[in-house]
Amino acid sequence: MLQTFRSLESRYFRVWLGSVFVSNMGTWLQRTAQDWLVIAFLSKDNATAIGIVVLLQYIPQLVLSPFTGFLADYIDRARLLFITQLLLMSTSLTLGILAVSELVTLNHLYLLALIHGVVVAFDIPARHAFVSDIVSEKKLTNAVSLNSVSFNSARLIGPAIAGVLIASTSTGWVILMNAMSYIPMLCCVLWFSLKSSCVFKHQSSTKGPNKISDGFVYISSRREMVVALAMVSCVCVTGMSFAVYLSSINVNEFHGGAMQYGLLVSMMAVGSITGAVLTASLPAPTVRRMIYVATAYAVACFCVAMSDSMWMFCITLVFLGMTLQLMTTSVNAFMQISSDKRYKGRVMAVAISVILGSTALGGPIVGWLCDEFGGRYAIGLGALLGIIACIIGIVSLSRSSCTIVSKMELKG
Template structure:
């Protein structure tokens, strides 16, 4: 008996058959290479200027302070306006800020206060860019392809992250940080070109929110009364604050414990990128999510991070970090998919922005905290605290689920 067309397994990259989504993903992936080169350069320059893990955490946190303070408002702006036009504006702003970093670095005028100032402006732009970018995905594909599109987007972006840190490590070692900023400037042109090339007639625009009072509070209330959104959101906040602080914990680990230069940090990020791509391929083949997928992935991810923190040497750490990268994409893709599918279109911008406050804005709290932990108790502790937090975030829903099942079974017993 042969398979019929109706029973054939859908393609792992089915969403890339849609022209608009394919163009958008290509532009985003190109930009992420440049963006991660900039991230690595900023982190490395901060260590050169300060030789302080705590100040590295402060600079990293500065990028996400605007998201923490203004993220919910940014999501409301996205719900009210055209996502494509808003993204065109944010990409121009990103390009100008990257060009400013390039000029200041080239002229050797880039001090720590100036670096923090530019990073804050990048974070302010990201208040609108993050929710607009995620919301636009749902306008480029139909509901049937949305879960696949989210997974494919994560996979392509993490493939780009594989290139960015590795290239940055080589470039910084050979020529310094300035070329990294220059490449980031040019990379935004790819996003702008892809957005201009989209066919608006083939898009699925969401109904825009009409201006009214109390709309930010309405978005928060909507999440609190929607269990399908609340559980993943809580887990995202825990891991966003304490776990996703690799730009702080990994430079400390590679320099303080394994005594390497920029190439060691680049290798660590590249190892995570390899794992993220492998994890992404698994994510795009997944046909459905269950209520246990996210907690289990968080538990496994936390165990792997803890193992990397305790690795006896750099090569063992790099090998484990491959699996950490796979775990990160499994968790992040699952959380984003559940949140995107669980939110009604009129609320999607606010829901995604509140997700961003936890996942990105939480760094404002977590990065200095993790940096201080590393400075006080050693670099391994900085990574270990993230692993334990992720494991706890995954374990709690599992225990509550088991407890609830046992209670229901006890009630039904004669």
């Protein structure tokens, strides 16, 4: 049990994890409120509108990842995080004020979603790579997994609280609460900037390779990294667009309100926490493990799509959340462990851009499927893509085996 939480031995990581949890809690308050604002007030039950919001939030990360990853390797990550957190706080504050004053329109939300996405494109590579600055290499997999536990614990609690708060106040006030949740994170990274001895200084990109394209070149020369990214991109096309199909099914099939939508997101988060804890207690991830997880994800999608009752739907969502988290956390840890410290920011930028870029492309597709055929067809597409991810992994392993056999025969 102690091994599962071994990275918490670092005081600095404990401070980081606590501030990240508060920030993540606020993020899920806003996500739930924002989704409900779009589908219930601004778009008349249109899932495609939520898909467009997803696209605008995530497409900047796909476009900007080469530059933002380079920046995360080149400048002080703590100072970069302070700037991005301050800007994210400003976007949330703007949206919250517009919503409270009842002046917000769908176009306002689209614009702020795009600005948010641009800032996050700079924030996420630095945030992921920063973990390697405050924990040792031996504890990195565990720290990455506990980061995921923090994120998904907030995802478990945040939407449920948001549902109650939306029913009792309004979406605008909930979004303003997220703006305030950035304060602990700002204090944390400011402290790290001032107390520079607390981190294991990352090697500056001014020493050695310093090209923006190095992240792509580095990954392309390592087949297992390419395979891992191909597998996770298949899973994330529909898996990470859960806000789209859950909101559609909640409104159009189960005829629920904000509280019930929060419940559905929280049930998926229960599985996500389980998956993150499992990853924290397991050894370093491999492609073989990802194949097993992709298969389980396909089965989970099929079970959710076939669940008729509300309670069976909730139970199968736990299984879906667990398999989705196992895949994304395993790939995240695999990419960090397998990359040289000099390239870590750029490698993580590429990895994150693949995950979130797949989500961006999948958002409008999932929204269209929900509007035209129903949310269950979108989840069924996830089962098909999970099978494709599994096939990619199996083909890669079989080729690796053939290569090893050929080398042995040549030596013989």
